[in-house]
Amino acid sequence: MFNLILFGPPGAGKGTQAIKIAEKNNWVHVSTGDILRMEVKQETTLGLKVKAVMEAGHLVSDELLIEIMESVFRKHSSAGGFVLDGFPRTLNQAKALDKMLETLRQKVSLVLSLDVNETELVNRLLKRAQEQGRKDDTEDVVRNRLVQYHQHTRPLIDYYKGQKLFKEAFGEGSVDDIFLTLCNVIEGKE
Ligand code: B4P
Numbered sequence: 001m002f003n004l005i006l007f008g009p010p011g012a013g014k015g016t017q018a019i020k021i022a023e024k025n026n027w028v029h030v031s032t033g034d035i036l037r038m039e040v041k042q043e044t045t046l047g048l049k050v051k052a053v054m055e056a057g058h059l060v061s062d063e064l065l066i067e068i069m070e071s072v073f074r075k076h077s078s079a080g081g082f083v084l085d086g087f088p089r090t091l092n093q094a095k096a097l098d099k100m101l102e103t104l105r106q107k108v109s110l111v112l113s114l115d116v117n118e119t120e121l122v123n124r125l126l127k128r129a130q131e132q133g134r135k136d137d138t139e140d141v142v143r144n145r146l147v148q149y150h151q152h153t154r155p156l157i158d159y160y161k162g163q164k165l166f167k168e169a170f171g172e173g174s175v176d177d178i179f180l181t182l183c184n185v186i187e188g189k190e
Helices: 014-025 032-041 045-055 062-075 091-103 118-132 139-153 156-162 175-186
Strands: 002-007 028-031 081-085 110-115 166-170
Touching (some): 014 028, 014 175, 028 062, 110 156, 110 175, 118 139, 166 175
Parallel strands (some): 002 081, 028 081
């Protein structure tokens, strides 16, 4: 089983690329952002709990995220691989993921990070705000999401570098060119 973590700041294109990678390899794409947005849309108990947190650009609690991911792994117990998009985002989540995979006798295979400069990130998300009206894509909230990324998520780079699992790819340019680069890294050609 190949367990890929697609890593990077908000707007780096994790979701965009994760869909393509999962489709090509027949792996399960898990976007915690999509799962949470669906809960909000359906106004479930969980959705009502996380709505304000997400709209402010904060991170949802580790406890809830770990519960969500445990149920994802239970649901897809016979999957050939996973593309994790947006999880883990904190050190606690990363450690919990290691434990979840350990019980399945699995490990993280690769952490692949998309490198995109901050001006481009903000521009992409503001463009998406115009096109899709996502409540967390306004300029103030985007800036807060970047702060959250630097405070809580970026430190994971050292965690995974320590395990020799971390690789980085340039995330600017056309979606197809970036996809090709990512496929080459996953297949060990770059
Ligand atoms: P996410 O849904 O994960 O949001 P994201 O970081 O903005 O997405 P991504 O990097 O995937 O960008 P995308 O491909 O869409 O999280 C949203 C919120 O959910 C978080 O703020 C948090 O509150 C909560 N959450 C989720 N997971 C959590 C966790 N584990 N712990 C705690 N809280 C959690 O691309 C962005 C835009 O760029 C798109 O419009 C796209 O079309 C465009 N784009 C992509 N590639 C491009 C390219 N090459 N050139 C130009 N534009 C491009």
